[in-house]
Amino acid sequence: MTNEALIAAITGIDAEAQTLTGPQFVETTVPLAGFHAFMKKIKEDPALLFDYLICVTGVDKAENLQMVYHLESTTHKHLLVVKVHSADRVNPVIPSVADLWPTSEFHEREAFDLLGITFSNHPDLRRMFLDDNWGYPLRKDYKDDIHIVSR
Amino acid sequence: MDELKEVMIANDEIRTDEYLINMGPQHPSTHGVLRLLVQLEGEIVHNVQPHIGYIHSGIEKMAESLSYPQLGHLTDRMDYLSAIQNTEAVALCVENALQVEVPERVKYIRTIMAELSRLASHQLWWCVMGMDMGALTTFFYGLRDREDILDIFEETCGARLTLNYNIPGGVMFDIYPNFQRDVKAFIKKFKTKLPEYERLLSGNVIFTERTKGVAYLSKEDAIAWGVTGPTARASGFECDLRKHRPYSAYDKVQFKEILSDVGDTYTRYQVRMAEMWESISIIEQLIDNIPEGDFALKMKGVVKLPEGEFYQRVETARGEFGVFIVSDGKKNPYRVKFRSPGFSNLFAINHIAKGWKIADLVAIMSTFDLVIPDIDR
Numbered sequence: 251m252t253n254e255a256l257i258a259a260i261t262g263i264d265a266e267a268q269t270l271t272g273p274q275f276v277e278t279t280v281p282l283a284g285f286h287a288f289m290k291k292i293k294e295d296p297a298l299l300f301d302y303l304i305c306v307t308g309v310d311k312a313e314n315l316q317m318v319y320h321l322e323s324t325t326h327k328h329l330l331v332v333k334v335h336s337a338d339r340v341n342p343v344i345p346s347v348a349d350l351w352p353t354s355e356f357h358e359r360e361a362f363d364l365l366g367i368t369f370s371n372h373p374d375l376r377r378m379f380l381d382d383n384w385g386y387p388l389r390k391d392y393k394d395d396i397h398i399v400s401r
Numbered sequence: 402m403d404e405l406k407e408v409m410i411a412n413d414e415i416r417t418d419e420y421l422i423n424m425g426p427q428h429p430s431t432h433g434v435l436r437l438l439v440q441l442e443g444e445i446v447h448n449v450q451p452h453i454g455y456i457h458s459g460i461e462k463m464a465e466s467l468s469y470p471q472l473g474h475l476t477d478r479m480d481y482l483s484a485i486q487n488t489e490a491v492a493l494c495v496e497n498a499l500q501v502e503v504p505e506r507v508k509y510i511r512t513i514m515a516e517l518s519r520l521a522s523h524q525l526w527w528c529v530m531g532m533d534m535g536a537l538t539t540f541f542y543g544l545r546d547r548e549d550i551l552d553i554f555e556e557t558c559g560a561r562l563t564l565n566y567n568i569p570g571g572v573m574f575d576i577y578p579n580f581q582r583d584v585k586a587f588i589k590k591f592k593t594k595l596p597e598y599e600r601l602l603s604g605n606v607i608f609t610e611r612t613k614g615v616a617y618l619s620k621e622d623a624i625a626w627g628v629t630g631p632t633a634r635a636s637g638f639e640c641d642l643r644k645h646r647p648y649s650a651y652d653k654v655q656f657k658e659i660l661s662d663v664g665d666t667y668t669r670y671q672v673r674m675a676e677m678w679e680s681i682s683i684i685e686q687l688i689d690n691i692p693e694g695d696f697a698l699k700m701k702g703v704v705k706l707p708e709g710e711f712y713q714r715v716e717t718a719r720g721e722f723g724v725f726i727v728s729d730g731k732k733n734p735y736r737v738k739f740r741s742p743g744f745s746n747l748f749a750i751n752h753i754a755k756g757w758k759i760a761d762l763v764a765i766m767s768t769f770d771l772v773i774p775d776i777d778r
Binding site for chain 2: 272273274275277301302303304305307309310318320324327331351352353355356357360364378379380387388
């Protein structure tokens with residue numbers, strides 16, 4: 251599928267999704283409310299079939315916390331980047347997609363551990379690498395006076 | 402048998418209870434500090450919960466305070482058996498972001514070094530797999546032959562494991578004058594050793610009985626769990642990025658993507674053995690044709706990436722390795738994510754090992770070829 255057709259198909263699913271052709275991939279930013287329905291649709295739509303979730307990344311964008319999903323279709327070989335963000339920094343909640351792609355269960359646990367993003371409907375949301383009392387080190391406002399010496 | 406068991410349970414003659422055991426963190430077959438919490442009934446595995454983080458070193462956090470040329474030195478230490486491919490991913494990502502084209506010579510050298518590294522990694526996997534299954538001879542054979550590759554690495558860049566060889570814009574040093582001669586001598590020798598490997602382990606009755614028809618992974622499950630590399634190709638998932646999204650000099654060589662639709666432990670073993678022949682073939686096609694030219698571009702002292710997001714995927718010996726850089730235009734990245742193949746592969750183990758014996762779990766972990774720093778990062 252060409253980039254233009256891909257953008258048209260995505261806009262057809264969620265009219266509020268802001269889609270653009272990046273230097274490498276087609277990137278789309280989806281509003282939080284329709285996020286899970288959107289992901290379900292792009293996975294199951296026979297024209298899109300994004301069945302392979304490559305990478306899930308949490309990014310602290312200062313004004314909000316963002317999740318970035320890199321997806322590939324093993325049938326059609328096209329790629330898509332989906333972004334969703336939560337403006338609430340104190341108690342960020344993003345719907346889990348572990349029911350669609352089992353691999354995301356663990357990538358989401360990693361994001362919960364390092365960025366403190368909570369995933370609703372996640373089957374097993376626990377800290378992964380760090381202790382329960384630890385802060386969220388990948389947040390930009392993270393301060394650790396004991397372990398990090400800043401110069 | 403089941404009826405007898407039920408009668409015995411009813412008469413209170415035997416009792417079966419599920420119990421939990423810790424496999425690791427200091428277990429030889431976990432190849433590092435990985436702890437598996439295994440739920441067992443007798444010998445049957447009911448559930449496997451991997452507990453990771455024992456050697457979590459916060460590489461992604463550290464990367465935020467480093468410059469781009471320094472990033473490669475950290476990625477070397479993640480999957481230390483695929484050090485070349487990891488640094489290649491970072492170098493390619495930075496080069497793509499800056500839109501610079503490296504000289505042809507660099508592409509050839511990178512590809513040859515990556516395939517040598519893949520051979521060394523598969524050799525270590527093979528010898529450790531044998532050892533996990535109780536065959537100690539393979540360990541000596543594999544390490545003996547791996548030494549030749551490490552000697553070539555040492556002669557090229559002074560290091561044997563964490564090579565720091567690929568840098569943004571090229572490679573750290575040019576190949577040494579006798580590089581081609583040494584690589585060809587190694588290939589000639591290794592071609593006689595690979596059939597020896599096959600004779601030693603592939604046809605061994607104990608080995609085949611323990612691996613054939615054990616622990617299936619279907620293609621759909623491999624995709625859903627994000628399993629990549631030889632592990633997924635044994636299930637028929639066409640995921641070889643060298644073939645489907647070629648980088649460096651992989652578009653200039655002919656090689657086969659090894660695929661199978663069986664997906665059991667023995668097939669995962671066979672796929673890696675066959676991949677070694679393909680790596681040999683790739684090196685043979687390139688080694689005599691390395692073009693003349695510079696081994697690195699002249700880069701600025703301080704590398705600054707334009708604002709934006711950049712992603713690069715490469716095929717390491719374990720599967721798909723990805724680098725995701727979010728840049729805000731400064732000399733160090735705003736956020737770096739490493740998509741490591743071991744991380745995704747590891748969590749498919751619970752799905753595969755359910756219902757098999759605990760001794761099979763050791764074989765499954767061997768064919769997944771886990772490297773723990775790659776998982777913990």
